[in-house]
Amino acid sequence: MEQYQSLSKEQLLGLCEDLKAQYEGYKAQNLKLDMSRGKPSPEQLDLTMGMLDILHKGSGMVSGGVDTRNYGMMDGLPEAKKIFADILEVEPGMIIIGGTSSLNMMYDTVVRALLLGVYGGKEPWIRQGKLKFLCPVPGYDRHFAITEQLGIEMVGIPMDENGPDMDLVEQYVNSDPSVKGIWCVPKYSNPGGIVYSDAVVRRFAALRPAADDFRIFWDNAYVVHDLYPERAPKLYNIFEACKEYGSEDMVFEFCSTSKVSFSGGGICAMAASERNIELIKKQMSVQVICFDKVNQLQHVRFFKDKDGVLQHMKRHAAVIRPKFELVLGTLREELGGLGIASWTDPAGGYFISVDTLPGCAKRTVQLCKEAGVVLTGAGAAFPYGKDPQDQNIRLAPTYPELRELEVAARLFTLCLKLAAAERLLAD
Amino acid sequence: MEQYQSLSKEQLLGLCEDLKAQYEGYKAQNLKLDMSRGKPSPEQLDLTMGMLDILHKGSGMVSGGVDTRNYGMMDGLPEAKKIFADILEVEPGMIIIGGTSSLNMMYDTVVRALLLGVYGGKEPWIRQGKLKFLCPVPGYDRHFAITEQLGIEMVGIPMDENGPDMDLVEQYVNSDPSVKGIWCVPKYSNPGGIVYSDAVVRRFAALRPAADDFRIFWDNAYVVHDLYPERAPKLYNIFEACKEYGSEDMVFEFCSTSKVSFSGGGICAMAASERNIELIKKQMSVQVICFDKVNQLQHVRFFKDKDGVLQHMKRHAAVIRPKFELVLGTLREELGGLGIASWTDPAGGYFISVDTLPGCAKRTVQLCKEAGVVLTGAGAAFPYGKDPQDQNIRLAPTYPELRELEVAARLFTLCLKLAAAERLLAD
Structure with missing residues (x-):
């Protein structure tokens, strides 16, 4: 098929009519x-059901010298720290284990910085007037919701296939002391699926922030979430990179088992320099006595070690790889060569990011919704929910069954085509 | 034995020598x-081990229409809400279930009030300059640590056997708009073991705060923690009392299963008016996607309902009652009639509160420590850790075995006697 842009008005009108007829057919399916x-x-969740058999009435519950059932050990079981440390390639002393939600841990980390300050900072962020966070876009809507709620101004930073535009990042961070942080999903970025290049990671480590209390929020949510484990790209270890520049205190890293074990019952962790960890533990000791150590124990005994986690993730990959391939195949088949959309082909993570013609994302999402397929709201991947070009849509292919996914993907491409044809007619 | 105060200097010197000899005997025991x-x-923790058998590989994991293993249902499983609602005698719609720590939930609630504000308030607390919390004393050290860390000035309020001095509470709350909250443990107060009287609860409900964003932090930590379940005192339901005054929005109530199931793996809850809950849920949705629903499910299926919890608490009572009775018996036997100490005789909760002669608490705790028995630091039950009279000591008899407890209690009374004799000699 020809590119839409080369169609005459008459051809576009005919196309619209044809697409609308197909669309009505989908709507009739409710x-x-x-x-x-x-x-x-x-x-995927079934893969972890065996974890529920791990602990039982007769289980020994002591770990690292403490009774996991009782209070104490706020920063988590040593064995749990070891697994996360191995996964993140840091020392166990750089790890704090939290509850079920790494989002909660990130939120709390921003709140602590606001109210109490970070290591090396002169005073809490909140006493310093206007605050800014850099937000590589498209990015994770829940990151942006945190900074928005807490009154921190967000500055969008464009991304390319290597990660954020580091010229721009350096310009902001190294000159503006009101820039206190940057949100990053460095491996399989949400939603773009981008793995930051080694050069980008090194440039992060080499930042010389104007603020003495600037922090990189390194949300390594998809650290073990490879679709093709045998040929998975490797993210350069930011703490390793920081060693060269003595900048280890600049990084807060996060991850969790939400998409490894149970999203509604996993454990999360953060990694930071020992100086950061020491202060954070002191601050946190007022907030909480301990997180769920019984759940930590259960995870530790189920997964055993990093290799246990990696083997488990291969089973996840086997389930979701066909879903990604189905959606990507449908996009190619339906939209290839039409000049109205581009999309990512991620090697891991949880999303496919689609760019429509400018001004077509909202309309596409709306059309899908009216036909019964809910997508992430258009604009969600941008600070304040505002996609300046109204062209980015995030697809999340993991949850639906293959059969449903095929219908949803087909409908999505139809809606995108219809929105594009309408837009071209209106121009 | 005679009251210490009526002894001559010579008699006191002889007594001191005798007590010191006994004390050295204890020290030699290491x-x-x-x-x-x-x-x-x-x-006690063993009582809950059966909970670990509740979920297994083949368990149905859907509850309230959702897969507990997946994301969602931020405010908790409906069945978990029902159990907490029944225990707190409120509607399930007034409940939010949290993670393992109710302390964490209280901390987060104060932080939200600071940064985002509470229902009915004009602006976040933090924009209103100086902030104060009332702190009935002796009280819970971890409450005071929260307000201290967050820069909220604490005002001690004396307690009697009916609860806080309500004349003073009314005077502060109803006239000073910088008073934003009060910490309460209304049933079996920590450490005094006091159950607030109906009249006190009603006076709380009848408060007319000068601040439109004042909140009562009603930490009902020991709501089901009766030592004598058959003749347990009943705490008047504060939300019921509030109905009469239309003041339901003034109360945040908290509780948890930390001392019901596992301290290191329980679940917690807060209760508030539906207007409060609606705003809190909106605010919280930025912080967290959901807490551990798998653990909630496990709790729900193990305890089944409020009655299941109450039956379980009878088994706890059977374990810890002898410990309280042992310590109380030792206090009576060793200190009765000496005029150097008074203590509480709680019907529940986790503590016995001892008052020494003024100026003897720190010394008693120090003597115990040097002989190998660690007590809560003297002064811990007061804001900023400062007991103006240096006379309050909190005993926590639940953890040690009976045999150890007997030694510890005996040593404690010895140290207290020695500190008292020294003090009287010095006067």
Whole structure:
């Protein structure tokens, strides 16, 4: 098929009519599908059911010298720290284990910086007037919601296939002391699926922030979430990079088992320099006595070590790889060569990011919704929910069954085509 | 034995020598005992081991229409809400279930009020200059640590056997708009073991705060923690009392299963008016996607309902009642009639509160420590750790075994006597 842009008005009108007829056919099916959030499917969650057999009435509950059932050990079981440390390639002393949600840990980390300050800072962020965070875009809507709620101004930073525009990042961070942080998903970025290049990671480590209390929020959510584990790209270890520049205190790294074990019952962790960890533990000791150590124990005994986690993730990959391939195949088949969309082909993570013609994202999402397929709201991947070009849409293919996904993906391409044809007619 | 105050200097000197000789005998035993924190004993934790058999590989994991293993249902499983609602005698719609720590939930609630504001308030607390919390004393050190860390000035409020001095509470709350909150442990107060009287609860409900964003932090930590369940005192339901005054929005109530199931793996809850809950849920949705629903499910299926919890608490009572009775018996036997100490005789909770002669608490705790028995630091039950009279000591009898407890209690009374004799000699 020809590129839409080369069609005459008459051809576009005919195309629209044809697409609308197809669209009505979908509407008549009364679909109710959801591709809005990066949720594991029941089949993936089933992979972890064995963890529920790990602890039982007769289990020994002592770990690292403490009774996991009782209070104490705020920063987590040594064995749990070891697994996360191995995964993140840091020392166990650089790890704090939290509750079920790494988002919660990130939120709390921003709140602590606001109210109490960070290591090396002269005073809490909140006493310093206007505050800014850099937000590589498209990015994770829940990151942006945190900074928005807490009154921190967000500055969008464009991304390319290597990561954020580091010229711009350096310009802001190294000159503006009101820039206190940057949100990063460095491996399989949400939603772009980009793995930051070694050069980008090194440039992060080499930052010379104007603020003495600037922090990189390195949300390594997809650290072990490779779709093709045998040929997975390797993210350069930022703490390793920082060693060269003595900048280890600049990084807060986060991850969790939300998409490894149970999203509704996993454990999370943060990694930071020992100086950061020491202060954070002191601050945190007022907030909480301990997180769920019984759940930590259960995870430790189920996964055993980093290799146990990696083997488990291969089973996840086997479940979700066909889903990604189905959606990508549908996009190619339906949209290839039409000049109205581009999309990412991620090697891991939970999303496919689609760019429509400018001004077509909202309309596409709306059309899908009216036909019963919920997508992430258009603009969600941008600070304040505002996509300046109205062209980015995030697809989350993991949750639906293959059969449903095929329908949803087909409908999505139809809606995108219809929105594009309408837009070209209106221009 | 005579009252210490009626002894001559010579008699006191002889007594001191005798007590010191006994004390050296204890020191020679190289004891290592801990009565510092309100921790359940391993025997109590064993009572909940059956919960670990509740979920297994083949378990149905859907509850309230959602897969507990996946994301979602931020405010908790409906069945978990029902159990907490029944225990707190409120509607399930007034409940939010949290993670393992109610302390964390209280901390977060104060932080939200500071940064985002509460329902009905004009602006976040933090924009309103100086802030104060009332702190009934003796009280819970971890409450005071929160307000201290967050820069909120604490005002001590004396307690009697009916609860806080309500004349003083009314005077502060109803006239000073910088008073934003009060910390309360209304049933079996920590450490005094006091159950607030109906009249006190009603006076709380009848407060007319000068601040439109004042909140009562009603930490009902020991709501089901009766030592004598058959004749347990009943705390008047504050939300019921508030109905009469239309003041339901003024109360944030908290509780947890930390001393019901596992301290290191329980679940917690807060209760508030539906208007409060609606705003809190909106605010919280930025912080967290969901807490551990798998653990909630496990709790729900193990305890089944409020009655299941109450039956379980009878088994706890059977374990810890002898410990309280042992310590109280030792106090009576060793200190009765000496005029150097008074103590509480709680019907529940986790503590016995001892008052020494003024100026003897620190010395008593120090003597115990040097002989190998760790008590809660003297002064811990007061804001900023400062007991103006240096006379309050909190005993936590639940954790040690009976045999150890007997030694620890005996040593404690000895140290207290020695400190008192020294003090009287010095006067």
